[in-house]
Amino acid sequence: MAGPWTFTLICGLLAATLVQATLSPPAVLSLGPEVIKEKLTQSLKNRNAAGILQQLPLLSAVQKQKSWGIPFLSGLVNAVKNYIFWLKVTSANLLQLQVQPSEASQNLMVKIPLDMVAGLNTPLVKTIVQMRIEAEVQAIIQVESSERGHSRFILTNCLTSQGRLHIILLRKFSFLVNFLANKVMGFLVPTLPQMVISELCPVIRAAFEDVCADLLRLVRVPISLGFTHLEFELLSPAIKSSAIQLNLRAKLSDSQGKVTNMFNDSLASLTLPTLNSAPFSLIVRQDVVNSAVVALLSPEKLAVLLDHVFPKLARQLKSSISLISEKAANQLGPTQIVKIFTQNTPVLLLREGNAKVAQQIVFEVFATNEAGCPFFTLGIEASSEAQFYTEGNRVMLNLNKISSDRIYRMNSGIGLFNADLLKDIVTKILFSILLPNENGKLRSGITISMIKTLGFEEAAVSVTNDALVITSARS
Incomplete structure (x- = not known):
């Protein structure tokens, strides 16, 4: 049979392909804001983030606050606080998330609007005094590198502030009840952001870690090629514009699981x-x-x-x-x-x-x-x-x-x-x-x-x- 052939067409075309080649990963999975948003939203639901908001200790936070100002009014408010039966979030929703580039390069900003209704029960009025609370949590997605050279996505700088907090009464009552409710809302303004940070931010970080773990499992699912399988593994993470990017290595394995070809960074x-x-x-x-x-x-x-x-x-x-x-x-x-x-x-x-x-x-x-x-x-x-x-x-x-x-x-x-x-x-x-x-x-x-x-x-x-x-x- 014939010896080695000169495959002119193939060699010529492949040589042209490799001109000015640069180091590149075998595959890249890029996920835009829509995918990140949907994955994180579902993970927050799985983690019962809305339920966490309903457990915020509003009453104890208000009772710990001291009222300052005119002694008579301050004493009145402090006395009335002792007659608040309960104060809690009765309903909570995480509104549509936003994912967008951060001001810092190679980072992404995640914005999570919160919409809550809190109820106040006091003997001063027979009905529940309801107030609407609107807030926004912001966090940063970035790539963290370890001393050993390993990189991973992390969610950091999770915070909210008084500037993103709005509290209003859903219904007006008597002067005294309105006065008390306004004082309660005033007590919540400085304390509620910190409560959200301490109670909700750990849940958001855990939800994001779930998303990252799901993505890694996703890319590792073998792709069948008859008796051969193509598999991907994470090579390195990156953030490009408004997308997260998973640079992947690839390998081929036979039906017995033996690796027959490995693809890494190459020229x-x-x-x-x-x-x-x-x-x-x-x-x-x-x-x-x-x-x-x-x-x-x-x-x-x-x-x-x-x-x-x-x-x-x-x-x-x-x-x-x-x-x-x-x-x-x-x-x-x-x-x-x-x-x-x-x-x-x-x-x-x-x-x-x-x-x-x-x-x-x-x-x-x-x-x-x-x-x-x-x-x-x-x-x-x-x-x-x-x-x-x-x-x-x-x-x-x-x-x-x-x-x-x-x-x-x-x-x-x-x-x-x-x-x-x-x-x-x-x-x-x-x-x-x-x-x-x-x-x-x-x-x-x-x-x-x-x-x-x-x-x-x-x-x-x-x-x-x-x-x-x-x-x-x-x-």
Whole structure:
């Protein structure tokens, strides 16, 4: 069989790809404000953040406060406080969160508006005195690096202030009750922010840690590639503009869990497109995508009784061979066999907006199914248009057309000839036999479970010069 081949098309295109390459991660998962907001909101619900607000010790905070001013009025208010039966938050809601870039570079600001209603019960009036409390908690998402060089997302600087606190009575009562209620609200202004910080901020930090842990579990879910699995792990976190970015390493493992290929930072280029309005994007470097395609398109050996399956092609092949040797053409029987061997592994070539799969093929023709030696053996450097698209949370790949970019004679039992004489018929046979076989292997697609886990039913896929980009299809 042939020795090493000079695969001119592949080498040339790959060399062009690596020009001006910079160190890049194998994959990048970027999550925009919408995803961060929804994940954190759900985590706060799971942590019962609203219930924590309803447990704020308003009554004890008010009773600890001292009233200053006119002695008579101060004494009156302090005396009346002893007759407050209870003072507590009766309802609490966390309104729509906001996530936006912070004034400090490479940080994100999280704003959590709070809406509460508190009730005051006193013997001065038979009904509950209700007051509305509006506040806002702010916190910062940033990347923290340890002395050992490990990095992680943390939520820090969780605070609120009197300037973001508003308390109003929902209903007016008598002068004395209004006076008392206003005093109570005055007592809450300096104390309530600190209560929120001490009681709610730990819950917010814990909720954010839950979100980070969920994201790490999300990226580690193996992606099935037939008998091979593609897995991602966190390489480093980052904050870019209004998104958090997970730089990922990747590895391929076999069905026994043995790692067969490891991808880390490399000189392979990776251009990171901006999220724009997309809530998330998964950007996978070309060499990782290529390895996934290789795993799906394993080397193949095909043997076809051409006259039985494609009689028209059999007649065309006989006609083409007759131009080389009339004697050989007449030896072709009804059991003539075409054998196709895909050599080594295919190479995926990405360019902005389009992709190709290049592969090496050995092509042989046997006069009958009993013939021990082929008429000839051809070497073919072929390429196909590769179309990526999505169906739900699956990334699909289909090979369209096939061209014999270079065809040459490896050996011949029917004399010397120019292999280009067979180029047209060989290309037709590859289109009819090899292409359907390879598309059959690709038909199930690649399921990306994180799409639905992040809350999206559909995804979109695009191709850049050096990566495959998967984004949410939701506007």
